[in-house]
Amino acid sequence: MKNILFLCTGNSCRSQIAEGWGKKIWGQKYQFFSAGIKKHGINDRAVKVMKNHDVDISFHESNVVEELGDISFDIVFTVCSDAHETCPFLSVSKIIHVGFDDPPRLTKNLTDESEILKVYDRVCLEIKEFVENLEDYI
Numbered sequence: 175m176k177n178i179l180f181l182c183t184g185n186s187c188r189s190q191i192a193e194g195w196g197k198k199i200w201g202q203k204y205q206f207f208s209a210g211i212k213k214h215g216i217n218d219r220a221v222k223v224m225k226n227h228d229v230d231i232s233f234h235e236s237n238v239v240e241e242l243g244d245i246s247f248d249i250v251f252t253v254c255s256d257a258h259e260t261c262p263f264l265s266v267s268k269i270i271h272v273g274f275d276d277p278p279r280l281t282k283n284l285t286d287e288s289e290i291l292k293v294y295d296r297v298c299l300e301i302k303e304f305v306e307n308l309e310d311y312i
Contacts, residue, residue, distance in 0.1 A: 176248040176312065179207045184214030185236045188253045188274050191298050194224050194231040195305040204308075207247075209239045217278065223294045227302070249312060253301070270311055274301055 178196060182189035189208035196206035215236045224231045249268045254276060277297050281290040 175203070175205050177205045177207065177245055178308075178312075179209060179239075179242075179245075179247045179250045181239070181250055181252045182208070182210050182254045184212050185210030185238070186214040187217040187220040187277055187294075188297065188301065190216060190231050190234050190236075191220055191224060191301045192251070192253055192305060193234065194229045195302045196308070198229050199302075199305055200308060207242055207245065208234070209237045209242055211238070213238050219277065219291060219294045220298075223291060223298045226295070227298065251311075268311075272304055272311075274304075 180189040180192035180196070185208055189210060193206045193208035196204065200206070213236045216231070216234055221232050249270065252269065252271045253274050275293075275297050277290075277294045281293050284290050284293075
């Protein structure tokens with residue numbers, strides 16, 4: 175079984191969403207992990223939009239790569255430009271960048287919770303579409 179890592183800046187939103195979709199869609203075929211360059215904790219709105227799609231990521235932990243131990247990754251997907259530019263040295267066969275918008279950054283000046291969640295949901299569904307087509311990259 176191949177080990178796949180989704181890497182983001184803080185391992186709070188996009189990488190967590192990708193890990194959740196990976197486990198739901200491909201969990202019988204691949205092992206999924208997520209981590210960040212830094213540790214920001216799990217984003218509550220990411221948990222909420224995933225729950226709306228029947229994917230529970232509330233039990234996930236925010237990790238940095240070093241906390242994942244000696245796992246040998248077959249492929250690493252960087253899901254934000256910061257993680258791509260500052261990707262730690264990982265001995266993997268493939269590192270592929272697939273950037274997604276950052277919901278917290280896009281919504282920082284919004285106050286209407288329903289509008290905020292629309293942004294999170296849009297990115298969530300974009301990540302889902304990518305994960306559904308994951309085997310195009312493997």
